[in-house]
Amino acid sequence: xxxxxxxxxxxxxxxxxxxxxxxxxxxxxxxxxxxxxxxxxxxxxxxxxxxxxxxxxxxxxxxxxxxxxxxxxxxxxxxxxxxxxxxxxxxxxxxxxxxxxxxxxxxxxxxxxxxxxxxxxxxxxxxxxxxxxxxxxxxxxxxxxxxxxxxxxxxxxxxxxxxxxxxxxxxxxxxxxxxxxxxxxxxxxxxxxxxxxxxxxxxxxxxxxxxxxxxxxxxxxxxxxxxxxxxxxxxxxxxxxxxxxxxxxxxxxxxxxxxxxxxxxxxxxxx
Ligand code: KIV
Numbered sequence: 092x093x094x095x096x097x098x099x100x101x102x103x104x105x106x107x108x109x110x111x112x113x114x115x116x117x118x119x120x121x122x123x124x125x126x127x128x129x130x131x132x133x134x135x136x137x138x139x140x141x142x143x144x145x146x147x148x149x150x151x152x153x154x155x156x157x158x159x160x161x162x163x164x165x166x167x168x169x170x171x172x173x174x175x176x177x178x179x180x181x182x183x184x185x186x187x188x189x190x191x192x193x194x195x196x197x198x199x200x201x202x203x204x205x206x207x208x209x210x211x212x213x214x215x216x217x218x219x220x221x222x223x224x225x226x227x228x229x230x231x232x233x234x235x236x237x238x239x240x241x242x243x244x245x246x247x248x249x250x251x252x253x254x255x256x257x258x259x260x261x262x263x264x265x266x267x268x269x270x271x272x273x274x275x276x277x278x279x280x281x282x283x284x285x286x287x288x289x290x291x292x293x294x295x296x297x298x299x300x301x302x303x304x305x306x307x308x309x310x311x312x313x314x315x316x317x318x319x320x321x322x323x324x325x326x327x328x329x330x331x332x333x334x335x336x337x338x339x340x341x342x343x344x345x346x347x348x349x350x351x352x353x354x355x356x357x358x359x360x361x362x
Pocket of ligand 1: 120139140141142143144181278280301311312313
């Protein structure tokens with residue numbers, strides 16, 4: 092019998108230890124093998140196979156159209172690449188709301204077919220039955236509150252959430268419900284920094300923010316946004332670490348002119 096562990100180095104347990112000792116958690120998205128390898132080697136703690144793949148990979152305006160089969164394809168590509176980071180795959184819209192048995196079946200498919208470590212889903216009280224059923228099967232869940240893009244048609248805007256007291260109090264209640272149910276972590280998207288800090292200080296599980304300020308336990312961004320591959324999306328919370336849109340455009344144009352001018356391939360680039 093082999094004693095070698097098949098678990099990745101970052102586990103849900105390690106994340107909880109990181110919170111306890113005040114070590115911030117770094118999380119980014121990936122949808123494919125090549126990007127996931129680079130992220131993992133760079134020391135990222137958590138890789139999210141986000142349903143933002145609907146926007147970034149497929150060009151849809153919202154995350155609503157992406158399917159479970161699509162997410163499994165992306166999840167499997169990422170999980171195959173990753174040795175260290177925890178891999179979390181989003182349950183897409185329509186696969187867990189309303190019917191907890193279907194929710195469990197969706198989560199089981201993700202775990203078996205992708206070999207990821209956990210799933211993420213959006214919402215609190217409304218999806219609690221699904222959360223409990225998935226957790227009862229031993230599948231770790233990362234919650235997601237605040238701006239929940241799968242509900243975009245309900246709200247009609249991507250503006251900052253929970254600015255009013257009633258919405259903020261519901262968010263705090265939902266955060267407690269998710270923690271009490273047994274979720275291992277929580278994403279808070281686009282909410283006031285004070286609220287993000289309050290939730291992170293009251294909860295025991297790690298709280299990872301995207302536009303939720305600096306008082307939370309970690310940060311997540313969409314990799315294509317922080318790399319500047321997408322350049323039409325500039326919310327205040329986004330820090331761009333590169334301008335790959337320009338770098339790639341220049342490289343592609345250079346290639347086009349080399350091919351058209353007969354410059355590529357050179358003598359050294361042929362057999
Ligand atoms: O799908 C996604 O990329 C996400 C992040 C924005 C947290 O859910």
